[in-house]
Amino acid sequence: MTRTEKRAAVGLALIFALRMLGLFMILPVFALFAGELEGATPKLVGLAIGAYGFTQALLQIPFGLLSDRIGRKTVIAAGLLLFAAGSVVAAAAHDIWQVIAGRALQGSGAIAAAIMALAADLTREEQRTKVMAMIGMSIGLAFAASMVAGPVVGHWLGLSGLFWTTAALAVLGLIILVTVVPTPAVVRFHRDAEVQPARFTSVLTNADLLRLDFGILCLHAILTATFIAVPLALKQYAGLPPLRHSYVYLPVMAASILLMVPLVIAAEKRRKMKAVFLTAIGLIALAQLGLLRYHTELAGIVAGLLVFFTGFNLLEALLPSLISKTAPVDLKGTAMGVYSSSQFFGAFLGGALGGWVHEHYGLAAVFAACAALAGLWGLVALGMKPPRPVSSLLLHVEVSDRRQAQQLAHKLRKLPGVVEAVVVPEEGVAYLKIDKQRVNRERLEALVARFAPPSPEPQPMES
Incomplete structure (x- = not known):
């Protein structure tokens, strides 16, 4: 860079x-x-x-x-x-x-x-x-x-x-x-990073994207609701003062990150994305059931949190990748905008509903409700199509008009390993989805070379 x-x-x-x-x-x-x-x-x-x-x-x-x-x-x-x-x-x-x-x-x-x-x-x-x-x-x-x-x-x-x-x-x-x-x-518009309001319908009617939006909503609802209950359980049942809660969270977070790494590798490198994704949802549900049963014991809380954060960190890594693989190549920014809004709305729902459940039915009921929500999410996710093993690629190009852009996009789509290609002449960008194991980068770059001038360093103004 x-x-x-x-x-x-x-x-x-x-x-x-x-x-x-x-x-x-x-x-x-x-x-x-x-x-x-x-x-x-x-x-x-x-x-x-x-x-x-x-x-x-x-x-x-x-x-x-x-x-x-x-x-x-x-x-x-x-x-x-x-x-x-x-x-x-x-x-x-x-x-x-x-x-x-x-x-x-x-x-x-x-x-x-x-x-x-x-x-x-x-x-x-x-x-x-x-x-x-x-x-x-x-x-x-x-x-x-x-x-x-x-x-x-x-x-x-x-x-x-x-x-x-x-x-x-x-x-x-x-x-x-x-x-x-x-x-x-x-300041330019970037389809990979920004929302196109005129094309919301394309995102909101895509069943696979909606499954993922529902998933991130559930994940952050469960996270927020869980931490209405877990701190109280650590204090009331394990007898830990607030400062010592860090002694629980630090090793749990570190261990969960280590445990998720091989699962991320299996999902991305070995192309087991759907299986690993469903496994992670299962870990969330299992953790909530464990907390429901053992939240009165310190060892049970620690074990439940370890399983929970392994699944949580794994899903936080997989879900954006799944959005990128699933969304139409020129709608990634719009899809991510809806996804992010779903994530934050999930945090709101988790806090509001988790607090209501705690007030009316007690601490254990919060974990039961989270387990039920994770189970519902798992059922919804079962219908997800296995995502294609693709990666996003952006290339700087220079085309004079839409006709030339369409010609370039057509030629790009014919190359082995290029799954999708959209060329936007106003932005001077070719948006691609590629299969890294099949694409020939030399042929791809040779085709684009005659359309692409040298890419200058973005020049900042004075801050």
């Missing part, structure tokens, strides 16, 4: 990670500290945990579209300020309703789509996958770190201190945006 691309990748990954760290630090401890808030009930505690998901799901696509009009960095900066403001509202809260309002305001700073669009503006087509992968890794690391940092920060600073910490993280993200992330010379 060029210097500009490296700065963009590192800066945007850090901003995304800091925001996610702030959002998720509350997850493993809020149920423990919520009792100090006036008016707190299990139902409202769950609503407070998941409130950010509703506003995030509602606003992330509109904010992404707005960034096309007023600039990516302007939208990202505004989103970080909204996130900081929500954190301050929650930090100053004395009752549960103020915290719910603060969490909803945090989620209204929905910058995910704008960050992805800015990453696309600042990278060449052939380097974009690397940058997106770095951002994706930063999200995973931030989530793992939040599970460990939340109990530590909560122990030393309390609930208010947790929210003040998230406000500070938002300010740090704003500083990185201004000082590290380049400003693109030109």
